[in-house]
Amino acid sequence: MSTHSSRLAARMMVAPSVVLLLIWMIVPLAMTLYYSFRFYRLLSPDRTNWVGFNNYLWFFNSPDFWLALFNTLALVGGVLFITVVLGTLIALLIDQPIKGQGFLRILVIAPFFVMPPVAASIWENLFMHPQNGLFAAVAQGFGAQPILFLEQYPMWSIIGIVSWEWLPFATLILLTALQSLSSEQLEAAEMDGASPFARFRYIILPHMTRAITVVILIQTIFLLGIFGEIFTTTQGGPGSASTTLPYMIFKQAIAAKDIGRAAAGGIIAVILANIVAYFLMRGLGRNLEN
C-alpha cells in the first residue's frame, strides 16, 4: 500500500543516517588503508613515500605482535568463558523464589554501569595494590606474601577485571531468558524422575541457547576493542606482557608517532575482527534464525 511518494519520503528519512555512517566508517577506513602503505612519521614529516608492505611486515616480524594477538584472543576467550559459565550459574540461583529478588538484581547489575577507567582503578588501587590493596591485607592475614597481580599476572588480572564488568550483562540476559521458561515443563520432568542435571541439560540449556548466543556475539564486539582498562592499569606492561592488538596500535600512533605502522595495525585489526565475526556467524548463526 506504500505509494511511490511515501517510498521517496522514506528514503529521504533514512538517507542522513546512511550518509553519516558511510562517512564515519568508510572514509577513515580508506584513509587507514592508504596510510598503511606509506612511510609516515609525525617526527619526520618531510619524508613521505610509498613503502609497499613494509609496515605490515614490521608487525609480522615483531614478536610483540604475536604476543598482542595471543593476548587479544585470550582476553576475548577468557572473559567469554568466565561470564557465560558464571552468568548461567548465577542466573539459575537468582531465578529461585528468594526474598528481595528485585534488590538482588540491583546489586548484581551494578558493575555494568561502572565506567571502565573507574572499574580498573578500583581493582588496581583498592584491591590489587601490593601494599595498600585488600588482597594484600588478606594475604598478610594468612602470613603469605602479597601477590603482585598487575606485575606478575597482568593478563589474568585484566581478564578478571573485565569479567567482573561484563558478568552482570551476561547474568541479566540469561536471567531474562530463564524467566520465560514455563515451570510446567520442568515440573513434569521432575515427576518423571529426571535428575536436576538432566533437567538442566535437556530442558533449561536448550531454552537458553539463543540467549547464550546473543551474549557471545554482543560481548565479542565490545571485548575485541577493550582499551580503557589496560590504559588505566598496566599501560600494556610490564614490557609488552599485557599489550593487546588495539593497545599496540595505540602505542604506535601516540608514543612512536608512526602513522604508517599504526595504520597497518589497524587494517590487521579489521581483518582479525572479520575472521572472528565469520567464525562466530558460522558457528552461532543457526541459533539466531527464528
Next chain:
Amino acid sequence: MARALSPRRLLITTVAAWTVALIIFFPVLWMILTSFKTEASAVAMPPEFLSADWTLENYTEVWSRSDYPRFFWNSVVISVGSTLLGLLIAIPAAWAMAFVPGKKTKDLLMWMLSTKMMPAVAVMIPLYLLFQQLGLIDTKIGLVIALMLMNLPIIIWMLYTYFKEIPGEILEASRMDGATLWGEIIYVLTPMALPGIASTMLLNIILAWNEAFWTIVLTTTKAAPLSAFIASFSAPQGLFYAKLSAASAMAILPILILGWFSQKQLVRGLTFGAVK
C-alpha cells in the same frame, strides 16, 4: 520459571544468592566506603571498617578543586548532547524502516550493525587527523559528534525494534479519519513511541557517559569528560585513595541510578530485541 522449594532448600538458596550478589557488588561498596574515610584510614593495614575515621571532606575537596566540576559538566554535555543529536537523526530513519520497509531494509540494518564490528583503533588515526583539520580536537562539539556516530547504529536498531511493535492498523485507521501525515506523527505515533524513545535515550546516555576510547584519544584537558579524567588519574603509592574514591563515586553515581531504572530496557536494547 520460579517454582516452589522446600523451606530448608529455600533458605540455603537465599543465603547463597545474597552472598554471590554481595561479592559482585563488593568492589563498588568498598570504593564508596573508602570515599568517606580519611586518607590515613583509607590505606591503613589491616583495613579499617568499624574503627575507621569517617569524613565528608573528600567530596567537598574534590568538588572544590577547580577542574573537577568542569570534567563532570563535560560528561553531562557530551553524553546528553550526543544522545539527543543521535535521536534527531535516528528517529526518522527508524520510523521509515519500520513503517515503509523496502526489500533492502533488513540488509541496511545489518550493514549499520556491522559498522559496530569495526575496531575503533582501525579508524583512529584518520579521524584524529580529520578532527585536527576541522579544529575539533579537545572540543565538546567534536566529542558530541564522535559519540553520536559511534552509537548511531545502536540507537537506530533500538528504535526500530520498538517502532516495529506499533500496529500498522492504528495508522491506517487514523488515515481513514482524515489525519494528515504530520497529525499522524504528532498525535498517534509519538505517544505510542515515547516509552521506546525514552529507554533508547537512557541506554545511550549510559553508553556515552562510560565511553573511554574516543574520550581519551580526542581530548586533552579542556573538553575531557570524567572517563578521560579518571583514566589518567594515577595515585602515587596510595596517597590519594580516599579522594580518588570520592571522585570515582561521583563519576559513576548518576549513571548507576539511571542504570537501575533502565535495567529491563537494557536487556532489550543491547540485544537488539533478540532476547525479551
